[in-house]
Amino acid sequence: MTSQEQHLDVGAYVLGALDDAESTRFEQHMADCAVCTAEFDSLMGVEPLLAEYAASAPDLDSLAAEPSDALLDRLVEQVGATKRTARRRRLYLVAAAAALIVAGPAVTAAVTSGGSSSPAQEPFTHHQAMADATDPGTKVNAEVALEDKPWGTHVGLKLGGVSGPLQCDLVAVSAQGQRQTVTTWSVPGWGYGVPSHPDPLTIRGGTGIPRRDIARFEVWTLDGHKLVTVKM
């Protein structure tokens, strides 16, 4: 073995991996080699840490053990599932918040584009009266459902044939001519109950006028155009 190769033995020597003959040869070499002595001094401190580490490991396989990629995949999957639930919850909150902003003074209004089973369907499933109309001029169609309540009348509206952008309100008119706003909403550019967006606007609100006193409903734009009248 050349002297160059001999120097490299210091590593194996510190690790106790040289057999008896090789160890003796190395020790003889080190006696005359300042480089190897210095290297030995430098590396020997690592051995006790390796010993500590070896003693703590339950077996050889555990020493080399690395976490599997499958573990990371499972963790990322679980993170995704949690995020999807949180994201869905956030979407519901945003939708609810948007509805509150759009509906104006009537906080009880819930805006959907119809079709799904939602609280806005209620007057349409439990009603004491219903009526509908289509305005020949504006072509807007409206259907109302009325439900008796201790506080007045619960009103559901389905509106179609409108295109926005518009802001509208639904007005209840009593036989005596008293007018009360039931609810207010906005119509987006793409509209409701039109070929491109066939779902009607479904919205509900309330009026203090008792059901039997209501003569008609009127849908107006907030800048003063009547869209449709529904007589009861």
Next chain:
Amino acid sequence: MREDAAVTDDRTLPSHDPRRSTDGPEPDEELMRTLYKEHAGPLLAYVLRLVAGDRHRAEDVVQETLLRAWRNTEQLNRATGSLRPWLVTVARRIVIDGHRSRQARPQETDAAPLELLPAEDELDRSLRLMTISDAMADLTEAHREVLIATYFAGRTVTEAAEALGIPAGTVRSRAFYALRSLKIALEERGVTS
């Protein structure tokens, strides 16, 4: 839509700290990947000691621990210093709880719970061993392999060379460079004997 912030104020955290939020499109997933990259290895090594080398069980514990860390990022952000004492404590808790439920099923043999008693010096020792794990992970595959085949397996250079199927000279030189690299890696982490 505004994304929820994963951290309250991370400007004081170093950029590699997993508690520092990223600007990526999926900050929560990035956070988990960082937690895994920084801690999964040493945590696995630590847990393996507690479960007598049961690899499957150890991975389950690591998975649960990292998930809890991810869920608790807000609380953990308020803590200073390393996440590791928290991780070690939680992992140990999970192992103890698991062990207790196993005790109800006497046909399963398991490691004695005595070494799981929480103690200050026990935690220090655990963290130290995890740091050595980190240092070992810094080595190349080839270097780590040689250390394991010689020192940990208790073999001579010649025996290791045969087991690994490489020349004895390669084992000698790799042993040398592996030890040098390990020394530097340990010094960088402040671990001394």
